[in-house]
Amino acid sequence: MRHRVRKNLKFNNKTFSHRDAMLRNLVTSFFLHKGIKTTEKRAQAIIPMIDKLINVVNAKDEMNAIRQVSRVLFSKESSLELFKNVAPQYKGKKTSGFTRIVPIKYRDGDNAKLVLIELV
16 A cells, blocks of 8 residues: 555655655745746646645634744745735635646756746
């Protein structure tokens, strides 16, 4: 049995802590710049994290939201950007649909599909 293995995060030869840190770095950069250029697999992996963070910030309990966001985001600037600019835009919207994935090109070295993930 393969317990505690996420099906959509099959990044080869990476431990759970490495995957977790990589995804947290991507989400932190995403909220700082409101969009990033990355591979399609990584973009699809961070969409649930982005949706959960925006929903947590739009919840009623602000202190709990600050604690939960600080567990995921690395920098204070990205947290402030999330609380002040990003989350108020989606106050009425419910569970998901905050991001858009736009394909750009294929990377020259390994032919990986590069996409631009941005806020809608």
